[in-house]
């Protein structure tokens with residue numbers, strides 16, 4: 032049995048993340064625990080985690096402009112999204128599985144439960160997936176999604192956003208988030224964004240225009256860097272990561 | 273070591289989480305997805321775990337996504353270990369279902385043993401940061417009595433015990449309550 036299973040991750044900063052209960056975001060009211068979370072040290076159950084390799088990736092998983100094409104290119108602004116995955120100690124995180132989902136250019140999701148009146152795009156699914164490389168870099172191609180309405184204490188609008196799901200080497204690093212686009216005036220009106228109370232934390236959810244990475248006469252680019260929880264100590268022996 | 277960066281803040285997975293995480297459930301055909309409600313574990317006692325997730329009014333949550341991560345039946349996480357599975361709560365019934373094997377005891381920080389358990393994470397619309405809990409087994413009474421995590425719980429310990437189904441061999445029931453009287457114990461680990 033591994034002897035290096037001492038607590039490896041400090042607790043999350045729960046003042047930086049959104050609280051569970053954020054009444055302005057109506058759906059949180061009945062879905063947030065009332066009891067305090069119980070703090071426990073990490074053991075092997077949390078420092079280990081599933082490993083995902085390139086065999087998990089379909090040919091066009093990281094190219095959402097191509098992976099659902101039926102008879103033409105998807106409608107909308109073509110963009111490249113890229114960034115780096117680091118941990119809290121600024122160490123690049125390699126092999127991070129990034130799962131992506133988003134609405135189409137009109138703000139409609141290809142989902143059997145989305146009935147928004149904006150049309151589906153027959154050439155766009157909004158599904159994507161990629162892995163970070165050995166330097167922690169990732170990228171995928173897509174279209175910029177449109178804003179969409181949602182019910183929330185009355186009608187409300189989501190700013191344009193892309194959902195990301197992330198796996199580090201440890202299950203304790205598991206994170207799901209969304210990023211927004213620099214300059215979108217809907218960001219400050221959104222109750223889901225504002226569930227994050229620190230403006231510096233909100234700022235970390237905003238992708239920046241990245242003209243250096245734009246593809247001439249093809250696609251604009253946005254940069255979104257990601258930070259996962261950091262393990263305080265490097266394992267002494269080859270613990271399964 | 274001192275932390276230099278703040279973690280990226282969490283945001284809710286929202287109601288359309290299936291597109292990215294279980295595309296076939298959303299109605300999208302993806303050839304290589306490869307993640308299902310079955311772990312890849314083969315050795316040991318096959319088990320199924322079913323249940324529902326309830327909100328603070330007792331309503332069944334029909335748009336949640338759940339993930340488990342667990343040790344093999346020997347309590348180890350060896351290289352190539354596939355103790356991960358993911359499923360959704362059914363859009364009509366709200367029921368979720370995992371198929372796996374019963375995990376073995378995992379080492380605790382001091383080298384002693386934890387009772388057999390799996391980590392469970394819950395994502396959904398209205399959940400701003402995923403909820404982290406554990407599934408233990410009601411039929412492991414002796415191991416549970418010595419478990420350091422269960423023993424740190426002052427109220428609600430029974431919410432973490434999957435109950436054997438008396439009608440069906442190796443089936444367990446595990447219902448989650450996000451809020452209220454029977455609120456499941458959630459962790460900050």
Ligand SMILES: [Fe+2]
Nearest residue numbers: 192194286288
């Ligand atoms: Fe969304």
